[in-house]
Amino acid sequence: MKRTASAQWTGGLKDGKGSISTQSGILSDTQYGFNTRFENGPGTNPEELIAAAHAGCFTMALSAQLGEAGMTAENLATTAAVTLDKVEGGFAITAIxxxxxxxxxxxxxxxFDEAANKAKAGCPVSKVLNATITMNAKLES
Incomplete structure (x- = not known):
């Protein structure tokens, strides 16, 4: 299975503009640029997209882990927060x-804790990220 996305960019780093599109069409020429990445301009940015991918992947993996443990969630709500830090040689995603x-x-x-930890370690997006991944997992009754 392969999934694709594409990006276009014109101009310099700070005055340039770009757009991102996905194979599914959910993003279609969606704006991104310096102001959407390092300021609060309208549009998206790579870190936000990684956060969305990680939240979705982890939550789906958790559903599978819960099923293997004989549990079915009524609701799972995950927020992923990506930290982008300035490091030697540029920037890096250092934590999620x-x-x-x-x-x-x-x-x-x-x-529940066991399933959540297995999902955190085992979801494909977790496996591809070179960052510290932490988690707060709250089970409501």
Missing amino acids: HLDLVAKIPGADQKA
Whole structure:
């Protein structure tokens, strides 16, 4: 299976403009640039897209792990926060924090924690990222 996305850019770093499109069409010439990445301009940025991909991947992987443990979630809500830091030689994504709130009727806390940790380590997006990944997983009754 392969998925594709593309980016276009014109101009310099600070005055240039770009657009990002995805194979599915969910993003179609979506604006990005210096102001959307390092300021609060309208549009998207690579870090936001990585956060969305990680939140989605982890949550889906958690659903699979819960199923293997005999649990089914009523609701899983994950927020991924990507940290972009200036490092020697430029910038790097140094950390990602997953904040999960799960509602799983009758769930066992230990089994939930185990499933969440397996999903954090095992989802394909976690595996591709070279960053520290932390998580706060809250089980609601």
